[in-house]
Amino acid sequence: MTDDSLFVTSRVAEGYAESRPRFHGNVLSRLALKSPDFSCFRALDVGCGTGLSTLPLRDFASQVIGIDRSAAMLAAAEHAPGVRYVAASGEGLPFVDGAFDLLSVAGAINWIDRKLFFAESWRVLRAGALLWVYDGAEQGAMIEEPSYREWYVNQYLSRFPRPPRDERPITDEEAANYGFELLAGDSYQLEIPLSASAWVAFLMTQSNVTHALEQTQMTADATKRWFHDSLGRYFGGREGSAGRERRLLFGGPIWCLQRRIDGGE
Numbered sequence: 576m577t578d579d580s581l582f583v584t585s586r587v588a589e590g591y592a593e594s595r596p597r598f599h600g601n602v603l604s605r606l607a608l609k610s611p612d613f614s615c616f617r618a619l620d621v622g623c624g625t626g627l628s629t630l631p632l633r634d635f636a637s638q639v640i641g642i643d644r645s646a647a648m649l650a651a652a653e654h655a656p657g658v659r660y661v662a663a664s665g666e667g668l669p670f671v672d673g674a675f676d677l678l679s680v681a682g683a684i685n686w687i688d689r690k691l692f693f694a695e696s697w698r699v700l701r702a703g704a705l706l707w708v709y710d711g712a713e714q715g716a717m718i719e720e721p722s723y724r725e726w727y728v729n730q731y732l733s734r735f736p737r738p739p740r741d742e743r744p745i746t747d748e749e750a751a752n753y754g755f756e757l758l759a760g761d762s763y764q765l766e767i768p769l770s771a772s773a774w775v776a777f778l779m780t781q782s783n784v785t786h787a788l789e790q791t792q793m794t795a796d797a798t799k800r801w802f803h804d805s806l807g808r809y810f811g812g813r814e815g816s817a818g819r820e821r822r823l824l825f826g827g828p829i830w831c832l833q834r835r836i837d838g839g840e
Contacts, residue, residue, distance in 0.1 A: 586795065587780055588647035592625040594776035596767045598711060598825060599681055600631035606707045607635065609759035609831045613705055615676040621665040621692070622683025626652035633657055636677060642668070666691035673701040680708045682827075685740040693753035700834040706755060708745060709763075710827030713777070718766055718822040720809045730805060735783040745830045755832040764826035771810035774823060775802040 615636045620629040623641030625648050632639045633655065642663040643649055649660045663669050665680070665687040678696050680687075696706055715731075717723035750757040769777070778784060779799060787793055811819045 588651040590780035592651040618677040628681035706832040709829040714824040716824040759831040766822040768820040
């Protein structure tokens, strides 16, 4: 399912580390509220990227492991006590059965072979352990400038179409098929203040922009200039030189699942 080329370059990895908003702790706290009381010692973060979704797991576990198939992402990952990183995929977890009390997936479920992933998740989680799945996409909305939505749809998505991915919601039936119980499914929204420069830096890490840079003759420098030129009016100037921030909307689905004792199919 994964188009590995979208996440393997040092440009994208450095952009993730430097320019992606750090909202993951907020979302994990929301998932914790939807979870039953549980004892968590070891947590695994699948598709960890540069560790933005991994580090907040320290609030819930003493030992945290982040895995990603991209060597560039892992090379740019932020380290902290109690956290380590392993090169691996969500379809083939290199851990013993029942090794973890909690497994999280932030934004990566869309790029994973779900049948293989759920089977592996059931295997490496102990009975009663939790699986937290969430996405954190920008929503194409700017609080101060509603007209931004028109730019987003008619210019941005037209110029940079989204590459295909699996965006099906997790259902009770799917969870049960793989030996899980779906405890909660919900969504969230966050308003994150960002300057024009910060927003352009974020957009340059998006999979649709990376895909366009790979498949066309667009260059990263020319794409940045286009973003600044076309977005300037929404931030009060071409370069946003005054540092004016706008509140951009982020959000997505969240699911809390629990591993049953008996497996699925």
